[in-house]
Amino acid sequence: MYCRYFVLICVWLFLPAQRKCTLGHKSDTHSSDTVSLPGFENLTEGYNKYLRPYFGGKPVQIALSLDVASISSISESDMDYTATIYLRQRWTDPRLVFHGNKSFTLDARLVELLWVPDTYIVESKRSFLHDVTVGNRLIRLFSNGTVLYALRITTTVACNMDLSKYPMDTQRCKLQLESWGYDGNDIVFTWFRGNDSVHGLEKLRLSQYTVERYYTLVTRSQQETGNYPRLILHFELRRNILYFILETYVPSTLLVVLSWVSFWITLDSVPARTCIGVTTVLSMTTLMIGSRTSLSKTNCFIKAIDVYLGICFSFIFGALLEYAIAHYSSSQKHAAKEPQKGPTKETEDVNITNILNSSITSYKQKISLASTEISSDNVDYCDLTMKTHDKIRFVLRNKMHSIISYFTIQNPSNVDHYSKLLFPLFFMLVNVFYWAYYLYF
Template identity: 90%
Template sequence: MGYNKYLRPYFGGDPVQIAMTLDVASISSISESDMDYTATIYLQQRWTDPRLVFHGNKSFSLDARLVELLWVPDTYIVESKRSFLHDVTVGNRLIRLFSNGTILYALRITTTVACNMDLSKYPMDTQTCRLQLESWGYDENDVVFTWLRGNDSVHGLEKLQLSQYTVEHYYTLVSKSQMETGNYPRLILQFELRRNVLYFILETYVPSTLLVMLSWVSFWITLDSVPARTCIGVTTVLSMTTLMIGSRSSLSKTNCFIKAIDVYLGICFSFIFGALVEYAMAHYSSSQKCGAKGPANELTKEMREVNITNVLNSSITSYKQKISFTSIEISSDNVNRSDLTMKTHEKIKCVLRNKMHRIIGYFTIQNPSNVDHYSKLLFPLFFLLVNVFYWAYYLYF
């Protein structure tokens, strides 16, 4: 008699102490693209209303429809995107009244809550998510939120079986939210999710590593087998490109994180592309060397024929001409200075040309077959070193 559901208990006096417990039934999905998670929870709230005290030591479970006749806290879930109460077959709510005026109010809620994620170490990352409960209209002068038993107020997280994650640990916090309208009590459940990397090792890391090793097979094929080596190089490049596109399709296109898996796929693509470039350089040097040998032989043959002709002509003309050394007069007027100047320019050009040929010779592959010989050792060695630094950095730093 005289109960007013629009007024809180102890109205005009001390704030209402509301103790909460939480059971996490399931976490159905965790979305990296939307950066949120969906969970089904059982929320229990306890408070004391002296207007509902009755004699005896019993407790009564009341029909959930009586909630409309009682005062209940205006608790809401912070950062919730979508939430709903289950209503099959009736609204999943519970009201239990104790003789000392204590009320137990339980709800079954499914909610999608935002969770800011750092995907720079994806898929070797650990994400920290929160579930925050706060009073909407009553500030700290009217209600006070507390966890009923501290960390033991939360159950169910340790039993969850998630597809990609494992719950590392969780803990509860008591805080308050400062707004222009006042300071509002807030309870925080914070839990860490560690991603299971085994799936990604089998799905991405192992295939990309095998593609890199497949590109090294071309080093054991001769330079003359152009179709075989080109086919291996192009096939591995295209397969690696497809693998890179597939690894990013599961995440949002607006996601600008450079993830750990992107770094590894980029490394693998660089090694595969490097093997293709290595064959192009070796084959080009080999063709240049073969082309240089052919004209050189023909030029040597022509020079031999010219030398024989010159010897014959000189021997014939030596008998027809008489050389008189006394008739040769050397004077300064007969010397042509322009000829000397031209000869000097020609000498400088010859020197510069020789130096350029030497410089080019330093960067010219003298024996193209040695390129494959060194690549058999250097490519696997560098790839192994890069893998050591990669896994050490992303697993321990």
Template identity: 80%
Template sequence: MRHSLHLTFLCLSLLTGRMCIQGNQFNIKASRSDKLSLPGFENLTAGYNKFLRPNFGGEPVQIALTLDIASISSISESNMDYTATIYLRQRWTDQRLVFEGDKSFTLDARLVEFLWVPDTYIVESKKSFLHEVTVGNRLIRLFSNGTVLYALRITTTVACNMDLSKYPMDTQTCKLQLESWGYDGNDVEFSWLRGNDSVRGLENLRLAQYTVQQYFTLATRSQQETGNYTRLVLQFELQRNVLYFILETYLPSTFLVVLSWVSFWISLDSVPARTCIGEGKGSGRSQHH
């Protein structure tokens, strides 16, 4: 009896151990497959030097850009500038970040500090800031072929030289220009991802005093003392809405002038009527100013 109990216990132990080993092997295989599809950030960046651009010492990095114009909040004739909120997206390939599989994954924005990113800046920007609520409005996404998508939400005030000789029936041409701060054309080449279709949002803008007539994109070269740089340009035309100024300026001024003429048709003896007209014109001027 005792011998049979020992034999039964031994069989159960062997069976349980075999099941545990098979379970562990399954977990190991599953974890390996997960690592192949979504690798750990530490594995990708092992030996990675963020201070060196991709293809360091070789061909320039090809960076494709797209823009979404969220809003143009103000256009100032006195300061000759405009303020816009934009979504800037940049794509490039970094062979050091290639991994197996066909998936992509989005990283926490704080991990951008551990990767190489372009030093893109806005030419003729007076002031700019990156939105920080509730966290820094940045996105970094990695694809298995090494493609990196880097997106930012920026509000910027950009200079725009205006010709006001035909005010208020004028049309102004403004630009938004993007360029690398430190990398010249031998290191970085910028391009629009889809030509004119790389820019969205301008056609949907509704401005109080202006209408966006047309816009187009182009790529040019900027020759500086430190080198020859690629510059991407978004150029758009703003036509002033004449109806706005007719309602706000011309009509009130015309009514005041017509009202002042009425006094010539009033009898000299009608002092109260002249007084009321004078008070009406005075209050109209004070409200207008």
């Protein structure tokens, strides 16, 4: 019954409206007005849509081509992309051969009466077939039995992304097509024209990405249920960095430069230098938090933008720390100079007394040492041992004092002088290494 309805619908679709024909019977009009498609009336005789072409024999050759209409979104947090594609499949079914050189486009609803491949999209999270105003499908028959089956599909496909160089990264994604139930003994997938089977990617205009290149592959997927044919479309997406330069890199660099302004302000201007340091630190913290908001689910990655923001934050915090060190050294130096400016009389008496006592003590030590040398038989070796320990302790104390004095800032004003040169120099060197590594390695 389905076969009869199929033939009747096909005949009514492709014959002129003013003409009528019957399947296997004469029409009510004159025989000269009867129009028929030679051989087409027996097109579905003995046809079984549940059996593939060449059933029990050689595999079916299915050639695929596709157009990428759009890539609507690329999500770094979910690691996927959403694309709308026009998928076209071609195969030859000898049961559908008819006479003539024409091709016929059938109503898409008649595809339910034909055998079609069970192609699916590998790693697809969500997919749907467009159905406005009717299901966006096309079925076309050629006289040699070739069938063209086209679909309009929107799919969300997983794409494993490496965000270590974000936002200077290039992501490599795939679109994989595979047979669900038929293995390599039943179906052979091929690209219709190789790399030319894919169109539309070179014309795409994406907000954050540019399509660098794409290529096609033919491979097989080994699974527990069999060896299945698979077609793969590889394409590379390079992120446009201009937005991030204007949004993040330039503001963070300007904040670092702003923190250097404090080097030209005197150490006595505590409110001014403290205000600049604290303000730049807080602004940099806000910028770092804002840059991570859009990628809140990818915090496990140490991205290139995180490294740069960390470098800028370190320089800004270093400028604030530099003022703290310089100001502390300056206050200590002033505190050391104040007692020498106006010593009291009592202090002078104490100093003189200490000098006299130290002189007397040293004189007594010399006398005792001389007496020890004269009467060498009465030497107390325990006293000599104690004096050796005291000597070692004295040497260590002197070494510690020399090390502390080495790191002691003699002139705190030189700290700002050196910082004016060292901070910009080191920042430029770090930028050279940063951009060279992430752009060329």
